[in-house]
Amino acid sequence: MTTFAIAVDLGGTNLRIAAIDDKGKTLDKITTSTEVARGRDLVIDEMCAAIQEIVVKLRGAGELAGIGIGVPGIIEMQTGMLHESPNLPGWENYPVRDEIERRLKTTVVLENDANAAALGEKWLGAGATVDDMVMLTLGTGVGGGIVLNGKIWHGMTGMAGEPGHINVEPDGHPCNCGSRGCLEQIASATAIKRMATEAVASGNAPHMAQAMKASPEFSSKAIYDLAMQGDPQAQAIFQRVGNALGTVLADLVNIFNIPMYVIGGGVASAWEAFAPAMMEKVRKNSFVYRATAPATNTPGGNAQSGAGRASIITPALLGSDAGLIGAARLPMISNQTTSNQKTSS
Amino acid sequence: MTTFAIAVDLGGTNLRIAAIDDKGKTLDKITTSTEVARGRDLVIDEMCAAIQEIVVKLRGAGELAGIGIGVPGIIEMQTGMLHESPNLPGWENYPVRDEIERRLKTTVVLENDANAAALGEKWLGAGATVDDMVMLTLGTGVGGGIVLNGKIWHGMTGMAGEPGHINVEPDGHPCNCGSRGCLEQIASATAIKRMATEAVASGNAPHMAQAMKASPEFSSKAIYDLAMQGDPQAQAIFQRVGNALGTVLADLVNIFNIPMYVIGGGVASAWEAFAPAMMEKVRKNSFVYRATAPATNTPGGNAQSGAGRASIITPALLGSDAGLIGAARLPMISNQTTSNQKTSS
Secondary structure (H helix, E strand, O other): OOEEEEEEEEOOOOEEEEEEEOOOOEEEEEEEOOOHHHOHHHHHHHHHHHHHHHHHHOOOOOEEEEEEEEEOOEEEOOOOEEEEOOOOOOOEOOOHHHHHHHHHOOOEEEEEHHHHHHHHHHHHOOOOOOOOEEEEEEOOOEEEEEEEOOEEOOOOOOOOOOHHHOEOOOOOOEOOOOOEOEOHHHHOHHHHHHHHHHHHHOOOOHHHHHHHHHOOOOOHHHHHHHHHOOOHHHHHHHHHHHHHHHHHHHHHHHHHOOOEEEEEOHHHHHHHHHHHHHHHHHHHHOHHHHHHOOOOOOOOOOHHHHOOOOOEEEEOOOHHHHHHHHHHHHHHOHHHHOOOOOOOO | OOEEEEEEEEOOOOEEEEEEEOOOOEEEEEEEOOOHHHOHHHHHHHHHHHHHHHHHHOOOOOEEEEEEEEEOOEEEOOOOEEEEOOOOOOOEOOOHHHHHHHHHOOOEEEEEHHHHHHHHHHHHOOOOOOOOEEEEEEOOOEEEEEEEOOEEOOOOOOOOOOHHHOEOOOOOOEOOOOOEOEOHHHHOHHHHHHHHHHHHHOOOOHHHHHHHHHOOOOOHHHHHHHHHOOOHHHHHHHHHHHHHHHHHHHHHHHHHOOOEEEEEOHHHHHHHHHHHHHHHHHHHHOHHHHHHOOOOOOOOOOHHHHOOOOOEEEEOOOHHHHHHHHHHHHHHOHHHHOOOOOOOO
């Protein structure tokens, strides 16, 4: 009999739930209309109801390993509580894991959403051939997940893996974290829109000004389209994104010397616009990269081609499903994922 | 019967050898006059002779666990060969480990010298109470060693742990590694002397100019003395050192979220001159640090006071013996230290 897990992606806006078996096959999938903004208790009620519905439907189809939940916030692994989660007001210092375990009578594992995405890419995506990888998720912010020896590296308080807050421009744009010029202030969708708005305000970006006037939903995608059409101001923005990503990737390669660095999140689909500058910067800044680089860095290239000795920098493969797939993996390996978490508290 | 190991510190200039037991007690110690510049074969002959002399002297005093050798270069852990070692010409692509094992008929473990120093501080120094730490060694260059779960993190080709080449000043001073503005170009003894020379050349550093004229061996120590006497130009140099160290430490805290960051090497003795700027920068740049910082960062403070949840930034405790002590530890734990090294090649 196969084993399956229930995966929950508790996003900042909606709730997605899937049943995924231990081969990675999706058995069932629900995107609820539950608005997370309607409050914790309602979300937990509806989540539990939806999970029970799936479990009943799949009765006899396999053995339930447990429930994995990806959450936008910092998780206390020992207690299963959130201790910082700006997008989920009311969830802090509430025993999320224990409450859901109590209601559904099965193992529940919480994980930060960017860590869950890294675990998903490690299991079934870009990192499937390696044991060690770092993932950067370029979305509204820049998240990260570090997988070492096949396990998420949590650090002592679950706050490890924040490459989005590596310093890139010493006197750069202020960041919500309190610093300035963090990667997140250059390579997130939010930052790309901000840089475009600044360029339009400067009066030197006529095409972007036009696009911004034409579309009220002016997005980083629109700026990407302009860059691909040859607009120099839009290209300059993605050049800056590429330089910032390259600087941080070079730092990470010099620190970890591991085989794979994966870039996911919505902005990763602008790969063609930022990757040339990014790769040039990595090659220039990291002697470790130059010593371990494949002759050509083909996105999705086979990390094993260099006999496990090549540094591959590659786009993520699972798109917005990475977090859900990684969440399913959590209860399947739950005895491992917390191994570097101190048990004292 | 106690176990002991022979530790070898194969520096860029001299050779130091010690016998250290598994409690960390030094049983014997030799600093040979062997000049490493006289060539590989001579150094290996004299090293083996000195080791045999110690082993004969200690016969009956304990069981020999093996020989650990700290080397300034990048080690191929599988083959026991150096694959990049600018300070040891002629040693590359030579089977160092196998040759010494063949001659002395005991286990030999090679390790990069900065990694050996980190392991020494982890065993008997600043990191003795923690499992996870990063060490920065501020000397002629800036080396580093990363200890995760009690073991050196080598990465896939032994090149991990190079925080000296994290980018700090995007358009800064060119670095030997090919990049610009690496930590090493600001926080090494070499960089401090360069910045002092630049200040003197600018004509705005009268006290440093005087000191430089008075002493042909004008060193980073002399600049430190001036800073402590209140010379503003010397203070500005150590402020810049502190800012650079703080920027990199904040990056490392945001990546690893581990309890201890240790600063060693000769420049660490200028702690009083650079630490205030360093700590201010770490606190400003790293939200993870602020969440995990002890109320006051006492150098050498007890990392366990925060129940294993405080980020401590502290000077190394073992001085120039760290590398020798760590080298002794290598054969004692040799089944562990290579665990994250891929066995494929």
